[in-house]
Structure formats: C-alpha cells, structure tokens
Amino acid sequence: MKAIHFMMIDYIKVKQQIYFMPLFVVIALFLWGQGFSIVVPFSYMIFVAIIFSTAPFGTCRKGDAGFLVLLPSTVRQRVLGRFLYGMSFVGFALVCSGIFVVIYRLRGQEIEAWTGTVCLFLLALCMLIITLEFLILYLAGEHLAPQLLGIVRVAPAMASFFSMMYLMDDMEVMGDISMMKDMGSGLMQVGAVAVAAALVLWAVAIVICVKVTAKRDYV
Numbered sequence: 001m002k003a004i005h006f007m008m009i010d011y012i013k014v015k016q017q018i019y020f021m022p023l024f025v026v027i028a029l030f031l032w033g034q035g036f037s038i039v040v041p042f043s044y045m046i047f048v049a050i051i052f053s054t055a056p057f058g059t060c061r062k063g064d065a066g067f068l069v070l071l072p073s074t075v076r077q078r079v080l081g082r083f084l085y086g087m088s089f090v091g092f093a094l095v096c097s098g099i100f101v102v103i104y105r106l107r108g109q110e111i112e113a114w115t116g117t118v119c120l121f122l123l124a125l126c127m128l129i130i131t132l133e134f135l136i137l138y139l140a141g142e143h144l145a146p147q148l149l150g151i152v153r154v155a156p157a158m159a160s161f162f163s164m165m166y167l168m169d170d171m172e173v174m175g176d177i178s179m180m181k182d183m184g185s186g187l188m189q190v191g192a193v194a195v196a197a198a199l200v201l202w203a204v205a206i207v208i209c210v211k212v213t214a215k216r217d218y219v
Contacts, residue, residue: 002073006081007088010056017055024048025096032100039118041100045093046126050156053086053130057137075214076206079138083206086130090123120191127198129156131205138209 011018028041028048097119133152 002077003080003084006073006078007084010082010085013059014052014055017052021048021052021092028096029100037112038097038100038104038115039122042093042097042119043122045096046090046122049089049093049126050129050133053089054133054137054152056082056085076210079210079213080206083134083202083209086134087127087202090126090130093126094123117187117191120188120195124191124194124198127195127202131198131202132156135205135209138212 024045028044031044032038032041133156136152
C-alpha cells in the first residue's frame with residue numbers, strides 16, 4: 001500500500017524527534033510510579049501523540065511537495081499516508097498503556113473498572129484533536145503549516161493533559177468518577193461509540209483534505 005510508503009517518508013523526515021520517544025515512555029512510567037491511576041500516564045502518552053502527530057508539517061516546503069508529486073502515487077495516497085502517520089502515535093500510546101497494564105497486573109494489583117471508560121473517552125478526544133489539527137493545517141496549505149504549527153500542535157495537547165491532571169488531583173471529582181462503576185457497561189458503550197465517531201470524522205477529514213490538496217497549484 002503506497003500510503004504506508006508516504007507514512008515512512010514522514011518518519012524519515014522527523015526521525016530525530018522519534019529518538020526521544022523512549023524518554024517519554026520513562027516519564028509516563030514515572031508518573032504512574034507516583035501512585036497515580038493508569039489514566040494519568042495514558043493522558044501523558046496521549047499528550048505526546050498529539051504533539052508528535054503533526055511534526056511532518058513542520059518540514060513541509062514547496063520543493064518537497066513538488067518532489068512528492070513526481071512519485072508514482074495519487075493525492076489520496078499521500079494524504080492518507082500523512083494521516084496514518086498521525087494515528088500511528090495513537091497506536092503507540094495504546095500499546096504503551098497496554099504494557100503498563102500488563103506490568104500492573106503481573107504485580108498482583110487490580111485496575112479500577114472505571115479507568116477503561118475514561119481511557120476510551122480520552123482516546124476519542126485524542127483522535128478528534130489530531131483530526132482537527134490535520135484539517136486546519138491542510139486547509140491552510142502545507143507550505144504555510146510550519147508557521148501555524150506551534151499553536152495548532154501545542155495548545156490542544158497541553159489543555160487536554162493539564163485538564164486531566166487537574167481532575168485527577170481533585171479528590172471530590174475522583175469520587176464522582178469512581179461512581180461510574182455503578183453505570184458499568186453503559187458508559188463503556190458510550191465511550192466505544194465516541195471512538196467510532198472519531199474514526200468516522202477522521203475518514204471524512206481525509207476526503208476533505210484530499211480534495212483541498214488536489215486543487216493546490218503545486219499538486
């Protein structure tokens with residue numbers, strides 16, 4: 001699938017940043033080691049995913065776009081490759097969190113049922129933020145994206161992470177969240193629907209970005 005090739009091109013463009021990923025995993029483990037719920041390290045990994053997902057836009061130049069057009073591919077494949085790059089970090093956050101959970105269970109400790117529901121909503125929020133960021137950057141134009149990148153990539157990620165940290169630090173709110181176990185599978189299903197809706201919006205955004213990119217003078 002040629003879209004995968006374009007995803008790998010994006011990885012090559014920002015490979016220096018990828019080298020820092022193990023450090024962020026260590027930080028997430030450190031946060032968990034402070035006695036926080038799994039929601040906190042997961043929130044941190046979501047924060048990292050949002051930040052890194054848009055990194056290739058910072059390397060966009062008109063000359064690069066012209067070179068990519070010469071490759072045997074379609075606009076859809078190039079745009080899809082960029083979106084797959086972004087969502088690959090969501091997958092990375094999920095894998096890391098899954099490993100954290102396994103480690104936790106091997107130590108004989110139980111994970112609260114409500115955390116799964118919260119993580120589903122966080123996952124949906126992360127996917128929605130990344131989708132909106134990509135949509136904004138493509139609508140602005142890839143050659144203008146580097147100028148917008150600082151605001152578009154940092155503000156939503158920091159807002160979501162520190163909001164969750166604030167909620168987790170508020171014991172009264174924690175008490176309310178813990179009551180979600182009484183609602184059980186109902187909220188879990190709502191969380192699953194939220195993730196599915198985020199995937200639909202992701203697909204719609206790809207279609208929009210393909211149409212916009214196809215109309216650019218340099219494509």
